[in-house]
Amino acid sequence: MGMAMVMVMAMVMVVGMAMVMVMVMVMVMAIVMIGVLCSLAMSNKRISKRGRAASGNAQLERKTQKAKMVLLGSSGVGKSSLALRFTRDEFKSTVPTVGCAYLTQMVCLHETTLRFEIWDTTGQEKYHSVTPLYYRGANAALVVYDITNRDTFVRAQCWLQELEKQYIAGETVVALVGNKADLSDLRQVELQEAQKLAEKKGLLFMETSAKSGKKVSELFVAIAHRLLQNADDGRTSLMHWSDTRVDLHVPESRESRESRESCCRL
Numbered sequence: 001m002g003m004a005m006v007m008v009m010a011m012v013m014v015v016g017m018a019m020v021m022v023m024v025m026v027m028v029m030a031i032v033m034i035g036v037l038c039s040l041a042m043s044n045k046r047i048s049k050r051g052r053a054a055s056g057n058a059q060l061e062r063k064t065q066k067a068k069m070v071l072l073g074s075s076g077v078g079k080s081s082l083a084l085r086f087t088r089d090e091f092k093s094t095v096p097t098v099g100c101a102y103l104t105q106m107v108c109l110h111e112t113t114l115r116f117e118i119w120d121t122t123g124q125e126k127y128h129s130v131t132p133l134y135y136r137g138a139n140a141a142l143v144v145y146d147i148t149n150r151d152t153f154v155r156a157q158c159w160l161q162e163l164e165k166q167y168i169a170g171e172t173v174v175a176l177v178g179n180k181a182d183l184s185d186l187r188q189v190e191l192q193e194a195q196k197l198a199e200k201k202g203l204l205f206m207e208t209s210a211k212s213g214k215k216v217s218e219l220f221v222a223i224a225h226r227l228l229q230n231a232d233d234g235r236t237s238l239m240h241w242s243d244t245r246v247d248l249h250v251p252e253s254r255e256s257r258e259s260r261e262s263c264c265r266l
């Protein structure tokens, strides 16, 4: 009888100990799981904070920068036509520019949007003395000649010399542009000759046609890339631009708003 009692008590003790051990194990597992869940929650919080900071920076980087560009060259080479092709993708008969015309166009690149503020000067000799007023402070200059007219190429070289006196090399992006490439049968300036000149002076060079649109947006995008590269290298500084206009007139039609806000995406 006594032996049986001892055995029963021993069994109760073993079962009790087993139950205590199971409970301890359950508690330990619960504590471990709570710990894991807490650390996961903390790291998620950190990731989302970092994500917000990154998207904030991305937003900052996407801000629009503006660049002043001046178009120079003899009368009739197609400066206004190039500006019109680039800003409105149009080609129509133009009248000689009086003084200067002002147009704008956005270029959307991967990380930045660049707003070109284009000063289209007149090529007429009688206004020559006022032209420096327009190219002062320009971030970029297009020196345009007509590939079918050698005189305009000679004149373009005078413009380049004038610009060289005004600017520190590398600060202003200068492009030599041979326009009217659609009339290559009437060519008076060989591509290689202009290319060589541009290489010697470290200029961008392109033959374009405002009439057909050939290489026009490529030209402006190449200038935009060069400008942003110079800004990154600290050689030039571009100002930020934000649209702060207040429209005091009748609401704009959807069509005209879309064309105003259009961006040259390449």
Ligand SMILES: Nc1nc2c(ncn2[C@@H]2O[C@H](COP(=O)(O)OP(=O)(O)OP(=O)(O)O)[C@@H](O)[C@H]2O)c(=O)[nH]1
Binding pocket: 073, 074, 075, 076, 077, 078, 079, 080, 081, 082, 092, 093, 094, 095, 096, 097, 098, 121, 122, 123, 124, 179, 180, 181, 182, 183, 208, 209, 210, 211, 212
């Ligand atoms: N075939 C051809 N004609 C062009 C091209 N670009 C311009 N033209 C014509 O050349 C003439 C002069 O063009 P504009 O754009 O007014 O020239 P501009 O350099 O602005 O002239 P100014 O305002 O006097 O300085 C116009 O009759 C245009 O239609 C082109 O790429 N091909």
